[in-house]
Amino acid sequence: MKMTLKSILCACILSTAAIAIPQTFNGGFFGAVGQQFEDFAIAAVAPGAELKGKWVAVAKEDGKLRLALDAVVLGIPASEITAEKTAGGATKFTVTYKAGDDRKRGKAAAPLKTRILGALRAYTGAEAAPGKPVDYKGARFTVAETKGDVSVEITKAP
Amino acid sequence: MSVRRRDFLATLAALAFPLRAAETVPFPAEALTSIALWDDPKFIERWGAFDAKQRIVCRNWQGRCEALGTKAQGASAFFEEGRLRSISILFLDAGAWFGFAQAGASARVPEFLSLHRQTSANVESALTAAGGKLRDVPLGGRQLLKHTGRVARVGDVWARLVVWPEYFVKLSLFRDEDAATQLLAPYRRTQKRDDQVRAFAALVEKSPNGDQILRGIPMLQQGDRAYCGMSALAMTMQHLGLRIETEELAAAAGIRFGSTQEAKTRETYDDAATVGAMRMDRMQKPEWARIRASISAGMPVVVFRRWSQERDFVHTQFARRFAQDPAAVLPRAGMEERKLWPQRGGFAHASIVNGFNAARGEVIFTESWSEQARDRRMRFEELEGTGYMACHPRLP
Incomplete structure (x- = not known):
């Protein structure tokens, strides 16, 4: 009887749950550029590198641009991505994850900051923490949290 | 299903799924009739690089694919120990045609069914016109996988047409009759x-x-x-x-x-x-x-x-x-x-x-x-x- 019930439960799970096609590809930015945003950002903070993708100027903030494409960064959809640009190229990218946007995607067992730090560790192989930047392939990743929102700054490593 | 999720699935399809490949090398018509082409290194190369020592390799045609006068969604080749074993030309597949969890799929069903009928009729008549005398071969056992393959020899290639109503139209090509009429590899049928x-x-x-x-x-x-x-x-x-x-x-x-x-x-x-x-x-x-x-x-x-x-x-x-x-x-x-x-x-x-x-x-x-x-x-x-x-x- 117990086995029968287990079998029925298993069948129910399969018939309703096996509906996903998980993939490893991001949305807009990846589709437009053919590169993960984090990989692009590492290359783009080097002197003379060009900005790929569609960027628009931020009003009243000279040299600041906002990415006009959706992007999944460190495996999590970003709420906003901005770039600070000088004549020599991009100097800083700021990826912002808003807690409200994260909540809309469903309940997660771990806080947003923990998940981003975990993803950054997977990406760089180094432990990160707020206030403890990680240098990776010539770029510096700095994670900060403000009222539940989390940002990741990507700059050239010193 | 969020728009974002659909976006990255569609991105995958565009980038990785061969059924919508954008390159322009056409699928050669001779592949349907001439086994000699199957051993031509230039033809093999067009399926993409692979390790010839690998036991079984599946590669997708890197360009647009049309066969028997009908546009196909894509073609795949199976290699065993580096030798081309078979080619499958997928003319129409419901999964690819509808995509994953697209809104309004039910409204598009009549269009798909009409296309399915037309595609299967076109492929079958073209195969017959090419000299193939089709005969039905039962495949897939007796239950869910039970289906009929229509098998014919065209030139020196053996072809198997499978028309699965409401699902897909596929033409598979083989080197010999045994491969065209059997799903189980010979070693699985003969070895102890x-x-x-x-x-x-x-x-x-x-x-x-x-x-x-x-x-x-x-x-x-x-x-x-x-x-x-x-x-x-x-x-x-x-x-x-x-x-x-x-x-x-x-x-x-x-x-x-x-x-x-x-x-x-x-x-x-x-x-x-x-x-x-x-x-x-x-x-x-x-x-x-x-x-x-x-x-x-x-x-x-x-x-x-x-x-x-x-x-x-x-x-x-x-x-x-x-x-x-x-x-x-x-x-x-x-x-x-x-x-x-x-x-x-x-x-x-x-x-x-x-x-x-x-x-x-x-x-x-x-x-x-x-x-x-x-x-x-x-x-x-x-x-x-x-x-x-x-x-x-x-x-x-």
């Missing part, structure tokens, strides 16, 4: 069981770092289709000598018009095993000892598990890092780490476990997405914590 046991076990590669891995599993890409479970099964069964492809399994499972609602996934796994002269043992949880035993016997395991994009990122990045630094280790499965695993209520997914490393406590798994999604690593605790069914094929 003990010889097969030894042959499968001999496929396990043992590395100095402790990896035990099955490498020759062909990549049958699911593309932008709700076919992860079916592609994983097709890849596994191809490895085990059953020459079945994703589309036949999806049709058998009843994944209608791209939707897995009410699909007979378990039953299709059982039936594929039966047609492949195997058994399919199902465990309600992945079990470490059982997985190691299966892999050591040369048998891949398909695990259904909860999946999240965030966790997939971690696995993708670790695979990248491990390729550069074999000393890299996954985080231990502590309480905090467990909170990062996909939770209940998320997406479901099927992956092929094709190896393990006992010392590192890792399973090695492959996704039906692309060659780049092979041989990823996960701590066994995570597979155990997120898996809800493991399918173990075995010889009876």
Whole structure:
């Protein structure tokens, strides 16, 4: 009887749950550029590198641009991505994850900051923490949290 | 289904799924009639690079594909030990045509059915006009996979047309009549069981770092289709000598018009095993000892598990890092780490476990997405914590 019930439960799970096609590809930015945003950002903070993708100027903030494409960064959809640009190229990218946007995607067992730090560790192989930047392939990743929102700054490593 | 999720699936389809390849090298018409072309290095090259020593390789045509006067969604070639074994031209497939979980699919059904009728009629009449005398051949046993192939010799190539109503139209090409009329590889029909046991076990590669891995599993890409479970099964069964492809399994499972609602996934796994002269043992949880035993016997395991994009990122990045630094280790499965695993209520997914490393406590798994999604690593605790069914094929 117990086995029968287990079998029925298993069948129910399969018939309703096996509906996903998980993939490893991001949305807009990846589709437009053919590169993960984090990989692009590492290359783009080097002197003379060009900005790929569609960027628009931020009003009243000279040299600041906002990415006009959706992007999944460190495996999590970003709420906003901005770039600070000088004549020599991009100097800083700021990826912002808003807690409200994260909540809309469903309940997660771990806080947003923990998940981003975990993803950054997977990406760089180094432990990160707020206030403890990680240098990776010539770029510096700095994670900060403000009222539940989390940002990741990507700059050239010193 | 969020727009964002559909976007990245569509992106995958554009970038990785060959059925919509954009290059302009046309599929040569002579491939349908001339075996000599099959051994032409230039023709082989056009399927993309691969290791000729690999046991079974599946490659997709890199350009646009039209055959018998009908535009096809794509073509795949199967190579065994470096030699072209067969070519499958997929003229129309419901999963690819509808895409994954597209809104308004039901309104498009009449259009698809009309196209299906027209495509099958066009291909069949063109095949007949090319000199093929079609005869019906029963395939796939007696249950879900039961279907009819229309087989004919055209030139010196053997062709098998499968028209699965409401699902797909596919023409497969073979070197000989036996291959065109049988799904089970000759060695599976002729070898004694003990010889097969030894042959499968001999496929396990043992590395100095402790990896035990099955490498020759062909990549049958699911593309932008709700076919992860079916592609994983097709890849596994191809490895085990059953020459079945994703589309036949999806049709058998009843994944209608791209939707897995009410699909007979378990039953299709059982039936594929039966047609492949195997058994399919199902465990309600992945079990470490059982997985190691299966892999050591040369048998891949398909695990259904909860999946999240965030966790997939971690696995993708670790695979990248491990390729550069074999000393890299996954985080231990502590309480905090467990909170990062996909939770209940998320997406479901099927992956092929094709190896393990006992010392590192890792399973090695492959996704039906692309060659780049092979041989990823996960701590066994995570597979155990997120898996809800493991399918173990075995010889009876």
